[in-house]
Amino acid sequence: MSETTTRTAAALVLEDGRVFRGEAFGATGATFGEVVFCTAMTGYQETLTDPSYHRQIVVATAPQIGNTGWNDEDDESARVWVSGYVVRDPARIPSNWRATRSLDDELVAQGVVGISGVDTRSLTRHLRERGAMRAGVFSGDALVTPEAMVARVLESPQMLGAELASEVSTKQTYVVPADGERRFRVAALDLGIKSNTPRMLAARGIETHVLPATSSLDDLLAVEADGVFLSNGPGDPATTDHAVALTRGVLERRIPLFGICFGNQILGRALGLGTYKLRYGHRGINIPVIDVATRAVAITAQNHGFALEGEPGKDFDSPFGRATVSHYCPNDGCVEGVRALEVPAFSVQYHPEAAAGPHDAANLFDQFVTLMEGK
């Protein structure tokens, strides 16, 4: 949109002291978060509105961003959640028949501070070697000396140990009706749920009751659901004692349970597995996952900085009987799914609801239906 050539300087400052210079993009000011890179080439609107990116500064490795503008249909939640956005070449105009405004306009409107013109590849290589870390984006008056900016970054909170689900969760329960006749009712614990998840459930005749992250087991049971769903969400899974306790309650009652992403880590913890922080995480929509049982490969959308401990294909004992590591990522052997063998519960580390990303894993929702049918 900007026909003018006024350029406002900006800087991305990492906690290790590295500074990447660029130009202000979106809102001007200062913002802080954990800087992570996402390798998706499409779907920035979905990415930016994904609550799992709360308190993170996202680096787009794809250089041309904003080409399709912003529309009223592709948001994955009610707002942009990223704390900052780092791109190389933002579009000057949006071009898409569904676009109603530009990405730049939307970021300004939502007060999201971004930076463009950055050598995002150098930055990505740096993060790959050094790991995700705290950072700040500074522009306008906030752009000061490197030392001062690094000092402010070091004051910002760490991701390790951060409990963030409650910050992104709905405050009140709401219901998403089934498309057509209702076959099942599901209680979904909102730890940062994306809009497409209830849509995928609804398409399978499921009425979804989306509950706040702070809901008690009684709140959950009061829904009288056929199944329980644990959503994705931001933060360190080690801080989720409440959700883990809730999950154990569900498992004890043998209510079918399906978790994704953060939900996978919670089910894993409920089954007794530990979690750890990955160096730079999995964020992209091209990530292979192998189903141990069938050896089939799914190309999946992922967004996780933490992972479950475990060995692919290995069964393990849990408080709820035998369980198995059902899926893994062949890139690095990371655990991508667990399944309880004696209670009806399974989860995956990736996003079967995609948005953004490929639909290869959509059938996991069908598996959830099967699990509920077998009740």
Next chain:
Amino acid sequence: MPKRDDIKHVLVIGSGPIVIGQACEFDYSGTQACRVLREEGLRVSLVNSNPATIMTDPEFADATYIEPITPDFVEKVIAAERPDAILATLGGQTALNTAVALHERGVLQKYGVELIGADIDAIQRGEDRQKFKDIVADIGGETPRSRVCHSMDEIRETVAELGLPVVIRPSFTMGGLGSGMAYTHEQLERLASTGLAESPVTEVLIEESVLGWKEYELELMRDKRDNVVVICSIENIDPMGVHTGDSVTVAPAMTLTDREYQHMRDVGIDVLRAVGVDTGGCNIQFAIHPQTGRMVVIEMNPRVSRSSALASKATGFPIAKIAAKLAIGYTLDEIRNDITGETPASFEPTLDYVVVKVPRFAFEKFPGADPTLTTTMKSVGEAMSIGRNFVEALGKALRSMETKAGGFWTTADPAVVTLESTLEALRFGHDGRLYTLERALRMGATVQQAHDASGIDPWFIDQIASLVQLRGEIENAPVLDEPLLRRAKRSGLSDRQVAALRPELAGEDGVRSLRHRLGVRPVYKTVDTCAAEFAAKTPYHYSAYELDPEAETEITPQRERPKVLILGSGPNRIGQGIEFDYSCVHAAMALRAAGYETVMVNCNPETVSTDYDTSDRLYFEPLTFEDVLEVVHAEQTSGTVAGVIVQLGGQTPLGLARRLAEVGVPIVGTPPEAIHLAEDRGAFGEVLTGAGLPAPKYGTATSFVGAKRIADEIGYPVLVRPSYVLGGRGMEIVYDEATLAGYIERATEVSPEHPVLVDRFLDDAIEIDVDALCDGTEVYLGGVMEHIEEAGIHSGDSSCALPPITLGRTDLEAVRRSTEAIAFGIGVRGLLNVQYALKDDVLYVLEANPRASRTVPFVSKATAAPLAKAAARIMLGATIADLRGEGLLPATGDGAELPAGAPVAVKEAVLPFHRFRTPEGQGVDSLLGPEMKSTGEVMGIDASFGKAFAKSQTASYGSLPTSGRVFVSVANRDKRAMVFPVKRLADLGFEVLATSGTAEVLRRNGIPCTVVRKHFEGDDNIVDLIRDGGVEMVINTPYGNHGPRVDGYEIRTAAVSRDIPCVTTIQGAAAAVHGIEALIRDDIGVQPLQALQEALRADWAARS
């Protein structure tokens, strides 16, 4: 699921000669396949008639058959080799069609051979348009509304329903041959009838027009466990209506949201599964309505394609290599991604850069051809570039073209154009459409106006508008400071472009000095399939400019081995094709083996040279002075550059030699001054005079009067051409003064700066082509080739035989003495090509080129001596004696002294005439002359000339006839020479047809013949007869190039459109007779190159 153990021996079918729509991308894919299959321990047999391919090098297969890719010959290969399986999905449409034909003839069943990759049903489901449409409908997708038709009546009925315009697509043709868009009923009649004729099954699809819709392609791969991945999305900047091969394309897709992209991916995967390509790659095209988003599937190729080569280079994911592994049973997750070395191939590449491909056209070679771009592919090559954003990649791609314009603003704007006329021009696809778009924007067109006119997505238009804006900033800035220069470079502008805007900087060199002074230099990034998520093991680099002066460059230091840079040949074009890539690849192989670190620089995505496996390092960069110089700098910074090789990539790198040497770049091999000696007429004349070698008389003229005086002095016919010549461009043979006047009139650029050369033309001379090596003390004659057509036909277009068929020992001695004198006289270190004309026992020197020639691969294969490898070694200091000692060259003798039992190899050119039409829809003339027009070549090799020639004709045009009718019409000067070959044809049982004049001569010589009417003599004339299929072969020699030749033109175009042999020289007719005799005897067999070369080496050894 590991490798299948029931397949031990695979026959790979190649794609044959380079033609429009099927180029060296299939050498790239086939070479990868052969390499992979052998690494897996399988026996590999190969059939491919194209000698200029790496895949037909004897070390790439166990048995290499350089034989015609026809069902008959492939059956002979199957009978000889008895393979377990055939892999036909890597050899383009040629291989696929041959596989279908073998199936239909029961050959596969007879020999128990399995088709791997895609089976017959899948091929037919993918290629049969109606079946394909049904499949798309079954999976819930949409295709344009349409109907398959088999007759003109059906076609008219369908158009009545769909309304005009409609698209006409013949079934089972490649590169969109015969297809087109009809806006009027007249166009419909013409295109549809051609389409029916072009289709081997007389079938065309008449389709709703999706003209102007957004166009996309997906490259997918599937393994036998049904895992599917999308390797790359490609967006065409030119919307629907222009063949994707002729479109400027971008990867990844730029203007799709995730929702739309994933819908496309879902449909693509469903189509692939439903068609049932078991394993391997496929390509699917889509169109999206720009206002509604309605998406339709256009077509799929159930095989590796040109786009998959592009996708492989664009992503670093080697589709053909993986396809070959999948075909023998591996699954994607079992195959390692070479680039990361750790992660598996079961993933989807993600790009942190933008790739742009621009097609290269050759309309100037085909006067009269309609340059409007349509759904029939017309481009002859392409260049790809990689940048960190779209405009950077676009700028690099445009300057990779090696056309007059090297990006916006590098040539003068056309005079007298209005905004209206510029916008009007944008409505139709044409070569340089983006230049037109830029001018329209600069003249004040809005993005919307430009979009309305062109259908190009506004995002792309705005990107070009950003360059127009930047141009204004550069022009108006008081000084060109570092930040602005950096932005200019980051937007892909070359020094030359910046220089055009800032005249005070004293040209490109001035801009470069300023840029270096300001520290504005490119960094080099890496193509790694994963946007830097994992470390890359392969040094596959491209340049980029970042705003940050401290930006990171990814070139790793390497100081142990000396580096050699090999400059490739850029986009394929007529006159500079795959043969040069072959030589570059050979240099890389030879020098790597000799302990050098090899560094390839090239921008042609179709080639083997740009495979990251070929050299130690690959720079995917334009071959301009600026870009090459920066690569040299980067490599000098990372280690020691022993030298840069410029003589293997054709004219492109050779043209850079002088400037590179001037700035201190070490050029190895023949020094630039020596190159100049050969290229400068005067200097070369002195070399010849000094050695006592005759050359045809010549003179230089700047006007008609001057040209006439020279012609009168040296005598007609004369060969006239512009003084600066590439590939025989603008050359003509002129037989009289009137034609000479016409030539000068047409050659508008004649001036003191641009004189015309007038050479004596040696009528009826034998032309001889020699490829030789020289190390400074010894000359090795690689091969002496005798042209079958007389001098005057460009050597690239004429067929030739090796060893020479009619040259005597004294002739060969003269050739040797002359070649030695020239090689030493010029100071050649490496390869030299000399063209001679032998007339009345005098050997005239026509020209000498101190570089690899087009015939190097052909000669290397025919004589079992790898000339390009030897040349590369010589350039780095080895002597011919060393190489003889190593066994790279024969211990004694050379290619001019082949053993008596050596096989005869015939090279034949393949011409693209049937691709082109005049704007009125007529065919273009197929006449050959001094200007090269062929796109590729084939080789026929056998024990005798007749058999070898027959094979070469079968491989290039389909078989020579063995019975039927031959039409003969020759120029007066050829009437005497025609008698013997035509008599022989009559004796062999052919019915001879002739026009009255020719018939009279034939009858007087006792040859029975039937008189037919000339074209202008009314109905039932010869042209009608040819068009109706009543003639099996045409012998038609023309008189002059622009004389009274209308009848000849009609006859030749009719022959081309019927795909029957059309011989335009008497020498060619004699060769055809030899070939026909061999065919009639029916004793033509097949033999692998390995056996032929082994026998040759044994003979050689026995003699020494």
